[in-house]
Amino acid sequence: MPRVAPSAQAVPHSRIRELADIAMSMDGVLRLYFGESNVPTPDYIKQAAVRAMAEGYTYYTENAGLPSLRGALAKHYRALHGVQLDPGTEIVITASGVQALNVSIRCLLDPGDEALVLTPAWPNGSAIVALSNAVAVEIPHPLVGERYGIDFDALARAVTPRTRMLLYTSPSNPLGWVAGEEEQRRLLDFCRERGLWLMADEVYERLWYQGAQAEGLRKPAPSILRMATREDAVVVIQSFSKAYCMTGWRIGWLVARRDVAGRAAQLNEFIVSHAPSFTQKAAETALAEGEAELARMLERLRANRDFCRAALREMPGVTVPNPDGAFYLFPRIQGVTDSFEFCRRLLIETKVGLAPGVAFGAGGEGSVRICYAAERAILETAMGRLAAFLMK
Numbered sequence: 001m002p003r004v005a006p007s008a009q010a011v012p013h014s015r016i017r018e019l020a021d022i023a024m025s026m027d028g029v030l031r032l033y034f035g036e037s038n039v040p041t042p043d044y045i046k047q048a049a050v051r052a053m054a055e056g057y058t059y060y061t062e063n064a065g066l067p068s069l070r071g072a073l074a075k076h077y078r079a080l081h082g083v084q085l086d087p088g089t090e091i092v093i094t095a096s097g098v099q100a101l102n103v104s105i106r107c108l109l110d111p112g113d114e115a116l117v118l119t120p121a122w123p124n125g126s127a128i129v130a131l132s133n134a135v136a137v138e139i140p141h142p143l144v145g146e147r148y149g150i151d152f153d154a155l156a157r158a159v160t161p162r163t164r165m166l167l168y169t170s171p172s173n174p175l176g177w178v179a180g181e182e183e184q185r186r187l188l189d190f191c192r193e194r195g196l197w198l199m200a201d202e203v204y205e206r207l208w209y210q211g212a213q214a215e216g217l218r219k220p221a222p223s224i225l226r227m228a229t230r231e232d233a234v235v236v237i238q239s240f241s242k243a244y245c246m247t248g249w250r251i252g253w254l255v256a257r258r259d260v261a262g263r264a265a266q267l268n269e270f271i272v273s274h275a276p277s278f279t280q281k282a283a284e285t286a287l288a289e290g291e292a293e294l295a296r297m298l299e300r301l302r303a304n305r306d307f308c309r310a311a312l313r314e315m316p317g318v319t320v321p322n323p324d325g326a327f328y329l330f331p332r333i334q335g336v337t338d339s340f341e342f343c344r345r346l347l348i349e350t351k352v353g354l355a356p357g358v359a360f361g362a363g364g365e366g367s368v369r370i371c372y373a374a375e376r377a378i379l380e381t382a383m384g385r386l387a388a389f390l391m392k
């Protein structure tokens with residue numbers, strides 16, 4: 001009897017999805033388990049997609065994406081990071097951040113290779129490594145006082161002759177941690193010294209609260225591209241999902257050394273060919289016109305973060321470090337040793353849906369992830385129910 005390939009069966013399932021599947025079979029759940037807000041895509045972006053369809057952006061495009069969108073992204077990097085990129089050879093448009101991770105990891109790993117992954121992290125990075133028949137070696141971020149750090153000794157100990165790359169996420173999902181310049185410098189040096197690829201998942205780049213305070217809510221979290229040269233073995237993963245409320249559109253990009261970018265564009269042909277044409281056009285409009293909306297969203301997110309963090313700090317047995325970016329809180333709850341079961345019970349008894357910390361790999365158990373991108377009224381009800389649940 002033919003069977004599903006064991007290597008496909010070995011890819012772990014997402015425990016966030018597992019929880020979500022239970023929640024989706026229920027009515028009236030406060031859904032804080034996914035990484036998205038319930039705010040719809042802004043109208044100016046939807047209108048741009050309609051216009052693009054009317055203008056004929058309904059045909060195949062280049063595997064690397066429309067030159068006009070790549071050009072707009074190069075301009076974005078010049079303006080926001082002071083980084084010069086060649087849109088013809090160093091930027092590839094993808095059908096989402098997940099697909100950017102997929103195609104670039106496929107370009108870097110052979111079966112049996114190893115990837116170091118800083119965790120707790122969004123599980124898809126490690127799962128995609130497994131999908132490439134390679135091995136993810138998870139190294140937890142240690143919590144030092146109020147802030148997460150990087151355990152460089154543990155990273156050094158984990159390197160073997162099969163290690164090919166290091167993946168980190170900044171701003172982090174689920175921690176909200178943002179790599180400082182010194183940490184970026186050390187990560188880059190670490191990889192340069194050992195001949196490893198450094199992959200930075202920067203999909204939350206625009207959701208950075210320190211930048212928000214300093215510069216009228218606009219400054220992005222520093223990209224590794226500022227520090228790296230274009231000859232460095234560096235790949236950046238990006239997406240329109242988070243900054244522009246475009247999760248369902250499936251559009252992202254990657255920036256990489258030109259050999260990898262070229263190969264990723266070529267492999268795109270066999271994976272998705274390219275991101276949808278009219279979506280690419282709408283993404284161009286998001287980049288060009290999105291700043292004011294983004295500023296408003298950041299202000300709202302920051303207020304939500306402060307509200308939820310203050311509420312959590314009042315709850316018995318809960319500790320929650322200060323996140324600098326993204327839209328998550330990752331509180332540790334004293335006595336919780338099975339975060340999936342905790343979230344399942346919370347869901348069934350109170351209809352509050354959170355993501356279990358165990359879903360985020362090494363270092364995640366004992367915590368839960370709260371996405372605070374929802375409306376304030378939903379967050380207020382959810383925090384109230386969580387507090388009552390913990391009091392019981």
Ligand SMILES: Cc1ncc(COP(=O)(O)O)c(C=O)c1O
Binds near residue numbers: 035203241247252
């Ligand atoms: C860290 C991280 N990277 C990448 C993605 C992928 O985003 P998308 O595939 O929607 O572009 C997400 C989405 O939650 C994420 O949290």
